[in-house]
Each structure stands twice: as C-alpha cells, then as structure tokens.
Amino acid sequence: MPQSPETPLRLGIVGIGKIARDQHLPSIAASPDFTLVAAASRHATVDGCANFPTIEAMLADGPTIDAVSICTPPHGRDRMVRAALAAGKHVMIEKPPGATVAEIAPLRHHAEAAGLTLFASWHSREAAGVDAARAWLADRTIRRAAITWREDIRVWHPGQDWILEAGGFGVFDPGINALSIATAILPLDLCVDGGTIAVPENRASPIAARIAMRLPGGAPVSLDLDFLQTGQQSWNIEVETDAGTLVLTEGGKRLFVDGAEQATGPDAGEYPRLYRRFATLIRGGRSDVDLRPLQLVADAFLVSRQERVAPFDF
Amino acid sequence: MPQSPETPLRLGIVGIGKIARDQHLPSIAASPDFTLVAAASRHATVDGCANFPTIEAMLADGPTIDAVSICTPPHGRDRMVRAALAAGKHVMIEKPPGATVAEIAPLRHHAEAAGLTLFASWHSREAAGVDAARAWLADRTIRRAAITWREDIRVWHPGQDWILEAGGFGVFDPGINALSIATAILPLDLCVDGGTIAVPENRASPIAARIAMRLPGGAPVSLDLDFLQTGQQSWNIEVETDAGTLVLTEGGKRLFVDGAEQATGPDAGEYPRLYRRFATLIRGGRSDVDLRPLQLVADAFLVSRQERVAPFDF
Numbered sequence: 270m271p272q273s274p275e276t277p278l279r280l281g282i283v284g285i286g287k288i289a290r291d292q293h294l295p296s297i298a299a300s301p302d303f304t305l306v307a308a309a310s311r312h313a314t315v316d317g318c319a320n321f322p323t324i325e326a327m328l329a330d331g332p333t334i335d336a337v338s339i340c341t342p343p344h345g346r347d348r349m350v351r352a353a354l355a356a357g358k359h360v361m362i363e364k365p366p367g368a369t370v371a372e373i374a375p376l377r378h379h380a381e382a383a384g385l386t387l388f389a390s391w392h393s394r395e396a397a398g399v400d401a402a403r404a405w406l407a408d409r410t411i412r413r414a415a416i417t418w419r420e421d422i423r424v425w426h427p428g429q430d431w432i433l434e435a436g437g438f439g440v441f442d443p444g445i446n447a448l449s450i451a452t453a454i455l456p457l458d459l460c461v462d463g464g465t466i467a468v469p470e471n472r473a474s475p476i477a478a479r480i481a482m483r484l485p486g487g488a489p490v491s492l493d494l495d496f497l498q499t500g501q502q503s504w505n506i507e508v509e510t511d512a513g514t515l516v517l518t519e520g521g522k523r524l525f526v527d528g529a530e531q532a533t534g535p536d537a538g539e540y541p542r543l544y545r546r547f548a549t550l551i552r553g554g555r556s557d558v559d560l561r562p563l564q565l566v567a568d569a570f571l572v573s574r575q576e577r578v579a580p581f582d583f
Numbered sequence: 584m585p586q587s588p589e590t591p592l593r594l595g596i597v598g599i600g601k602i603a604r605d606q607h608l609p610s611i612a613a614s615p616d617f618t619l620v621a622a623a624s625r626h627a628t629v630d631g632c633a634n635f636p637t638i639e640a641m642l643a644d645g646p647t648i649d650a651v652s653i654c655t656p657p658h659g660r661d662r663m664v665r666a667a668l669a670a671g672k673h674v675m676i677e678k679p680p681g682a683t684v685a686e687i688a689p690l691r692h693h694a695e696a697a698g699l700t701l702f703a704s705w706h707s708r709e710a711a712g713v714d715a716a717r718a719w720l721a722d723r724t725i726r727r728a729a730i731t732w733r734e735d736i737r738v739w740h741p742g743q744d745w746i747l748e749a750g751g752f753g754v755f756d757p758g759i760n761a762l763s764i765a766t767a768i769l770p771l772d773l774c775v776d777g778g779t780i781a782v783p784e785n786r787a788s789p790i791a792a793r794i795a796m797r798l799p800g801g802a803p804v805s806l807d808l809d810f811l812q813t814g815q816q817s818w819n820i821e822v823e824t825d826a827g828t829l830v831l832t833e834g835g836k837r838l839f840v841d842g843a844e845q846a847t848g849p850d851a852g853e854y855p856r857l858y859r860r861f862a863t864l865i866r867g868g869r870s871d872v873d874l875r876p877l878q879l880v881a882d883a884f885l886v887s888r889q890e891r892v893a894p895f896d897f
Contacts, residue, residue: 347774353798370684371875372774375799394834434640435777436886463749473888485665488692494857561685567881568683572750574787575889 277304278548281334281358283349285342286311288363288430292392293340296540302548307331319426324349328356334387335359336386336551342431347372350387354379359386361547365445365563368436378560387556388547391449395542396521397533402506403454405526409510411455414490417505418447421496423474427583432474441566443504444494448494448562450521451506455485455494461565464492464573469581476581479570492569497581592616592862595648595672597638597663598655599627601743605663606706607654610854616862621645622815629676630781634806638663642670643888649673650700650865656745657752661686668693673700675861676809679759679877681749691872702861705763709856710835711847719840725826728804731819732761733812736790742897744764746788753788755880757818758808762876764835772800775879778887783895790895792882806883811895 280303294315297305308315321327339349346367350548353360354376366389373389379397380387382442393399394483408416420443421431431437452459463479482493486535504520516525524531537545550557584883591672596607596690608629609617622629623641638651648675654661660681667674668690679758680703681687694701706711734757736746745751752759766773778794793842794806830839838845864871 309783364688369775370770371882374878375772435888438885457686457687461683468889533716562882564685564688567885570884571881572682574749575782575874577891 278335279306281307281327281337283309289340292540294536300544303540315379326500341366350376355376359551363389364391370560370564370567380556386485386551388550389558390543392539393449393521394447394453395539397536398517401524401533406454411488412509414508416447416492417503418444419495420501433472433475437474440496441492445562448565452561461568465579466573466575470577471580481562509527542551587839593620594651595641595651597653599624602709603654606854607856610858611725614858618631657682664690669749673865678705684874686880694870700865702864703872704857706853707760707763707765707835709853711850712831712838713835715847716831717840720768725802726823728822730806730818732758733809733817735813736810747786749787754808756808759876760877765873780887780889781892783833784891785894
C-alpha cells in the first residue's frame with residue numbers, strides 16, 4: 270500500500286477487548302494514515318504506546334493525539350465521544366454507535382460545530398461485495414428481500430455475557446451488521462412492521478428474532494436472526510428485483526446475480542477500509558453518522574412481541 | 584375568537600374513533616381556520632360532510648380539500664401520510680406520529696420537497712402551563728427530574744385492546760405525552776439509560792414501566808408509568824434546579840415553583856391550539872416533525888428488561 274502523502278494522524282484507542290485485538294490494532298499497525306500513540310482500557314494495555322485506565326486520563330495526561338477510536342461496548346459510549354470532542358479530537362466509534370439512538374444523534378451537531386469529524390463506523394459495509402451490490406440495485410425495482418443472519422454465539426462471542434444483558438442487543442449485535450449492509454445497498458428506506466423476539470429465561474436480550482420489515486410501497490423484507498446456529502453459518506442477503514435476484518453471501522463478501530458470481534472490488538479488509546475512510550473524512554472535514562441500522566433495531570424492539578425461551582449458558 | 588382574515592382551509596379527517604369525537608371534531612367545528620368537508624373511516628361517519636371508507640377513496644372521489652388530519656391508531660399511519668402528500672395535501676397527525684421512528688422520519692423530506700406542511704402534533708405540549716415552564720427552565724441548571732404518569736386504563740382507554748397489542752405502546756401511549764412535554768421544556772436533550780417494562784402475561788405491550796433517563800452531564804430523569812392507577816390520577820413533572828423546584832401538574836395544565844402556583848397563558852384547550860398551530864404552519868409554509876418523544880420510547884424498549892406480570896383484562 271502506498272504511503273499517504275500526509276503526516277500520519279496520531280491516534281488514541283479506547284477499549285482493548287476482543288474486537289480491538291482482532292481487528293483494530295492490526296489495521297492501525299498496517300495503516301499509512303494513523304500512528305497509535307496511546308491506549309485507554311480498564312484492564313488491558315497495548316505494547317509500544319502510552320497506556321491509561323480511562324479516556325479522561327488519556328486526554329488529560331497522554332501524548333498529543335489528533336483522533337480517538339472507541340471500541341468499548343455501547344453503554345457509556347456517548348460520554349466518551351463527548352469527552353473526546355470537547356478535547357478537540359476527531360472520533361471514530363465501533364458499531365453499534367451507542368446504546369440508544371437519542372444519546373448519539375445530537376453528537377453529530379457537536380462535532381460539526383467544533384469542526385471535527387465524527388465517524389459512526391459500520392464495518393460490514395466495507396465487505397468486498399457491498400459497493401457492487403449497491404451499484405447493481407440502484408436502478409432496480411425491489412420485489413422482496415430476505416436477510417438471514419444465523420451464527421454461533423459460542424464461537425463469535427465466547428463468554429461475552431454483556432451482549433445478553435439488557436441493552437446488549439443480543440442477536441441484534443450481529444444482526445445490526447446485516448442492517449448496516451441492507452440500508453447501504455437498498456435504494457429506499459427500510460422500516461419495521463413487527464415480529465417476534467426470543468429472550469432466554471435467564472437473560473434480558475434476544476437469542477433469536479424474526480422481524481417483518483418493508484420498503485416504501487410495501488415490498489416485504491424479512492430479517493431472520495439466530496444466535497444458536499452450529500455448523501454452517503449464514504450471513505446472507507437475497508434481493509428479488511424486476512431484473513433478477515441478487516444474493517450477497519459471507520457477510521457481504523461474495524456477490525451473485527441469478528446464481529452467477531459477480532466481480533467485486535479487491536478485498537482490502539473491512540477494518541483497514543474503515544481506517545482509510547476515517548482518514549479521508551478527517552482530511553475532508555466531514556462527518557459520517559448514519560444511525561439508520563440502530564434505529565431499525567430500536568424500532569424492532571418497540572413493535573415486536575417478546576417470547577421467553579429456554580435458558581442459555583455459554 | 585376573532586375570525587381568521589383568510590379563507591378557511593378545507594379539511595378531511597381520517598379515523599373517526601374516540602379521540603376524533605372527543606377532541607378533533609369539536610375543535611374543528613370551533614376553528615376559524617378550518618372547515619370540515621370530508622371524513623374517512625372504516626366503520627363510522629360524520630354528519631354534515633362527505634364520508635368515505637378509506638383515505639384513498641376520500642382523496643380520489645371526495646370534495647376538494649387542502650389538508651388532512653389523521654387520527655387513526657399508529658399502525659399504517661405512514662401509508663396514509665404518503666397518500667395525502669402525494670395528493671398535494673397538508674397533513675396533521677395525531678400522536679404518536681407513527682408506529683416506528685424509521686417509517687415517519689423520511690416523510691418530513693417528502694413534505695418539504697413537495698412544498699407541503701407535515702405537522703406531527705403533540706397535544707400535551709399545548710397544555711396551559713407548558714410554555715411558561717419552558718421559559719422558566721431555559722436558563723436554569725437541572726439537577727434532577729421526575730416524571731410520574733399514572734392513570735387508569737379502564738377510564739381513559741376503555742376496551743381499547745389495540746393499545747396492549749404488539750406495537751400499541753401500552754402504558755407508553757399516555758407516557759409519550761409526558762415525554763412530549765419533557766422534551767419541550769427541558770433545555771437539553773434527554774436519553775434513556777435503562778429500566779424495567781412490565782407486560783401482562785396475556786398481552787404484548789406494557790402495563791407499567793420504570794425508566795431511568797438522563798440529561799447530558801448526567802442529571803437523572805426518572806419516568807414512572809402505570810396504567811392501573813385508580814382514584815387520584817397523576818400526570819406530574821417535577822424538575823429540581825439550581826434556582827428552585829418546578830412542578831407541572833394535571834398533564835401540564837398547572838405550574839408551581841417552590842410550591843407557589845405561577846401564572847400561565849389562557850387555557851385555550853389543547854386541540855384548538857393544535858389546529859391553530861397547524862393553520863399557522865400551513866400559512867407559513869413550514870413543517871413541524873419532532874420525533875424525539877417517539878425516539879425515547881423506542882430507545883426505552885431497546886435497553887429495558889421486560890418482566891411478565893399478572894394478566895390484564897378490561
């Protein structure tokens with residue numbers, strides 16, 4: 270990858286958990302746009318940079334930074350974003366952008382008023398097939414769509430009890446990835462009609478959900494989420510149009526039209542593309558805060574029936 | 584009330600249920616701004632105007648109208664708003680503005696693009712004490728607030744089973760009135776932290792809720808909703824500030840500061856004020872679509888724990 274023509278931006282990272290170690294740290298290390306100079310985490314440290322227990326300590330006592338990347342679970346995210354913006358830092362946030370829509374929505378205006386970038390990132394939108402799917406669907410008439418996102422919580426979120434606590438989104442934590450792709454590729458705005466959400470008796474958040482959505486005009490879009498899928502995992506979006514059926518598989522990586530695989534852009538990796546996009550936003554003086562995926566999740570909880578199902582333990 | 588200097592606007596009303604008969608029809612009859620010329624309802628008719636079974640039939644076959652007032656339950660509201668806007672009519676909608684946030688949010692842009700008014704009405708904001716409360720709180724520092732909205736569903740919503748179906752909002756149907764006042768009088772944006780929602784075993788929507796909210800900076804705002812309050816009903820908002828404690832009672836009608844009742848504007852009635860505001864918006868070429876109260880309800884469902892409680896029957 271060619272070096273950026275500009276000086277790398279000095280970055281502080283907040284929240285050193287599984288997603289930070291698996292994705293953010295390797296992507297930052299390989300990025301020509303950023304240099305990691307500080308990290309904030311209650312329990313963990315990162316080798317080779319200054320470490321702090323909290324974002325407030327990092328901002329007050331740390332080395333000079335230009336930008337902050339926040340990878341903590343969603344609860345309390347808005348306080349961190351406010352602190353970083355108040356300190357004059359550009360901010361990128363891991364998905365979901367916050368615990369609720371109302372706590373995040375006003376922050377875009379804070380960033381814009383301060384001349385700073387706020388980037389609510391959706392890593393699945395950076396999967397290799399997404400741009401090509403959006404382009405193919407742009408002038409098609411959608412007849413129906415089906416989103417199937419079934420994965421094994423024990424494989425992908427081992428021991429992450431917080432995801433099944435109230436406010437942890439449950440199976441909508443991966444499901445919001447599907448919604449981030451759907452809202453990016455469908456040419457019209459999705460909304461939720463109703464559905465069923467299954468919550469284990471010993472938990473507060475859903476382990477499965479079947480949600481009925483639609484596009485303006487009424488084309489139905491189904492959302493089928495399951496956290497107990499063993500064996501073959503399913504991360505598929507199928508869209509039936511007036512000109513054939515598009516299928517995105519493997520979480521947006523591969524694209525098919527009427528069964529024939531389509532060319533996509535190079536697979537640069539979701540998180541490397543996110544950091545490239547964050548740098549581009551900063552250098553262009555822009556923000557990108559699309560809360561529609563989170564809105565659809567909140568709306569799904571609002572209008573769905575909750576059912577109690579068998580207890581779940583890791 | 585003085586006659587409007589302009590020709591009354593020709594109005595069609597949609598959804599002839601309890602709220603239309605109790606509030607809308609008398610307010611329209613007394614309004615200098617509107618003349619009722621058509622009504623659409625599946626089962627009911629209104630004397631003295633043309634009647635149709637659906638909004639589509641009213642728009643296609645009815646007398647010429649300038650504006651539509653939609654009083655149906657929230658499910659399906661967005662389709663009606665789209666139909667009315669597509670026919671070139673200004674639109675006022677009863678609260679809540681829709682079944683979900685995502686289905687209503689794009690409609691503001693439809694209205695603006697067509698040069699039409701969309702008014703998402705919140706009748707409780709027209710209560711006599713609300714404007715004075717907003718003015719008093721504008722430059723105060725809020726320390727904490729408590730919203731208590733406890734009423735008897737059997738008195739105020741007799742036999743309205745839909746309110747306890749999935750998507751019917753349950754106790755948040757009156758609770759959203761409290762949130763419409765709170766978002767209007769508090770000088771900063773509310774958000775939801777968590778809570779408990781109580782759903783009867785034989786229903787899908789809550790009969791009670793205890794929600795923890797906060798303002799930026801952390802000032803706590805509690806929301807206490809109950810649909811089973813007999814005897815004295817409670818529709819109160821208490822706000823503790825650096826300059827004393829403000830209390831709005833009787834759903835926003837009476838205002839007290841440190842126990843002393845305050846002067847309010849004349850009590851012109853909530854719905855007469857709504858229709859006056861709708862006419863002002865139309866004549867000014869503006870829309871008013873504030874979805875924050877609905878957003879807070881969706882966020883409350885998203886982050887709260889649902890508990891099953893005793894069955895409820897009317």
